[in-house]
Amino acid sequence: MKFYNTLTREKQEFKPIKENEVGIYSCGPTVYSSPHIGNMYAYVCWDVLVRSLNYLGYKTNWVMNITDVGHLTSDADSGEDKMEKGSKKEGLSVWEIAKKYENEFLENLKELNIKTPWKMPRATDHINEQIELIKKIEANGFTYKISDGIYFDTSKFADYGKFANLNLEKLREGARVEINEEKKNPADFALWKFSPINEKRQMEWESPWGMGFPGWHIECTAMSTKYLGETFDIHTGGEDHINVHHTNEIAQGFGAFGHNTAHYWMHNAFITFAGSKISKSSGGLYTVKDLIDLDFDPLAYRYLVLGSHYRKGMEFSLENLKVAENALNRLRNLRVETHHDASLHKINQAFKQEFVEKIGDDLAMPEVLALVWKVAKSDLNPEEKWATILDFDKVLGLNLNKEIAEEEIPEEILKLGEERKEARVNKNWTESDRLREIIKNKGYLVEDLENTCKIKPIK
Template sequence: MLRFFNTLGRRLEEFVPLDPPTVRMYTCGPTVYDYAHIGNFRAYVWEDLLKRYLKFKGYKVIHVMNITDVDDKTIKGAREAGISLDEYTRKYKEAFFEDLDTLNIDRADFYPEATKHIDDMVALIQKLLEKGYAYYGEDGCIYFSISKFKDYGKLSGKRPDKLIAGARISHDEYDKELWADFALWKAWTPEDGDIYWDTPLGRGRPGWHIECSAMSMKYLGETFDIHTGGEDNLFPHHENEIAQSEAATGKPFVRYWLHCAHLIVEGKKMSKSLGNFYTLRDLLEKSYKPMAIRYLLLSTHYRQKLNFTFEGIKAAESAIDRLREFRDMLEEYAAKNIPGTDPKVTEALEDGLEGFERAMDDDLNISPALASIFEMVRTINKISAEKGITGADADKGLDILRRINSVLGVLREPRRELPPELERLIKEREEARKRKDYAKADAIREKLRQMGLEIKDTPEGTKWSWKE
């Protein structure tokens, strides 16, 4: 039984989608005013793990991730740079998708951009005005009246019992303890420059919160299965999404709310002032491997704070090396095709897969899931060292490893062929070893490593593999 911790109600619940086998899922995407940092990617990698596991369980996932390309921060950035909003955000949109590919994050089905869905937002705000949940303020902005929505606070568990009448906030982001009517539509001001839309609501632009409601319901319907995001978005952003969506439709907005905890770096809050603020690109420039970064980001349960350390990246590299070597060993035995099967191998493989699935069914409990995988690897490596593996068992092992990796996504499909230049260097290194010219052999090994090839000397000869 697959269970998730639903923030709405704060309890573990069996996952039952509205329209099985289809699962409709929305994730809060980037605000494209800068490069995404590793705290952002903690959420995006976890959401990728969630989607991949739903597919592993046989569900068809329709996934929507928004792109916030108009808000206070993007407007400020474009104005300071002296360029159009589109030109300013385009650079960061392109970088975001490059980073997704680098971390092997599967693409969503839809990436709606806020600037391309203004009409949808206007229509939703008009409905809220008609129903009496929204009103014009003296500043020309349109606000949502949280006192009119009786369930306000049901997600966060906070209730506006001491709401000061008439309190309003127009900023997109605001203090977690501030209870106020929030902006649905922001009237144009000179600070916005040429960034505005002329609509039936007046000249202006949407507030941040209405963007997600309008775009999620456009692609997934008025009620859908899963909404995810970081815990920092729980209040006010997700609370406001619920209020404006359910006020407009009269229907439940989302059935399962899932939130991941913060990331810290070397035991401290990530911040530029502490010098521990990293984008993915910063880490790649330091020569850390993308799949090791991905492994580290997914290896802590999503509701626990993740301590991102550089020792942790090294440990993640070692874990991936073990999985890669295990795959290489199975491929060798599959090619040898030794007849028969071994009940101990079959048992170890089945126990590994069952343990992985049992742990992941329990709210994506990744630590025991990984432990099951590596216990399987240890057991089969021991059998392999003692007496080898049959072809049928190796094939079964490769199939199970592929299934597990379809969820983890940390082993890329290996390249099978070597360019002639690399073949020449390997032969040159073998000849140097025969002459006992180990200095030259080590120099060639390092050159091959820099070109992406790992070399391993074994009793059977030199073996190679592409770095992940």
């Protein structure tokens, strides 16, 4: 298996630290607003990474943090606190904001069939770990104190900026990072920020340095090493994290432990929104719920993501999503041709071999999808075809098999559903409610959507 490692800027053979076990840390969401489909893109990509490793027989320990403590809106430890900003906007406490959007995020994971990570630690549950880590970095002589906090002295780490090919000279000119006059070097960053004098923050904690809150990079070093050890296999994040967040994480690892914490650093590109479809008419970016409200299957979005390479990103539009949904449905329909339980049939080994090669080539998912269609259009018998595609679905995560169970709704229930539809057209609500009850008592749920209704078995 080969992955593109940002550390070396090349595709590298993957060699895990332990023979059959892989530790993966993914920078998770900041829970101050609804995650949009651009945010979720990354998590589909990393879910594919985890599933691919599982497919090849590795046990994975996947950690994804929940950032529920306020990042500042700028990279340079200045600007507004996102959590406090969200709190003011919605009239909820920061704690309520965090809970609300964490739940939305978890819901999105389920809808996109993203495996639940092994651990999802919250930053606010790990304040002590962060303080302990800062103490270590301090004891090793990498910190200094100024009026608003404890900072990491980047000049003490000779390789600072190497990871991102940063031009420190340029930074010094203040081109990218705002200058805080008290900082020794422009790239120095806060490990611990002091609460403003005479102002009570909603989130603040006692520390050896005074009342305050952690800087925005320390949580990832603290939580990744707590759960995966001081050295672990893979660290993932968006490519926007390379210059600051991950560069600083690497510096913190060096400051605390004397070495880089992760062997492979993998980064995803982003989705762009095609042409005029930049956002909804209301202004925001589409969320998974928006797609469901537009009557899309959320897994159609997953299919669309699989059609892009994680390092290239993709262009999103509702038209592209529709094409993806049609393709997904055509794939699901392949089971119609099969007459027997596909699990009893053999998987085609030649195609499987091709599949393994493609996922092993830095997760070449667009090629994997092309392979799926090559299998679909091949002259294998329908059962072997379906068994092979279902095997690939362990990585694709399109739930191709589950859909069968959902679609096999008995004739009797479908008939009741039709009667109820008619009652609704005639605005006979008493009758439509009565039929809903009957359907429910037979073990099925009716979901009313804008122009249609869906019937699902009660799980």
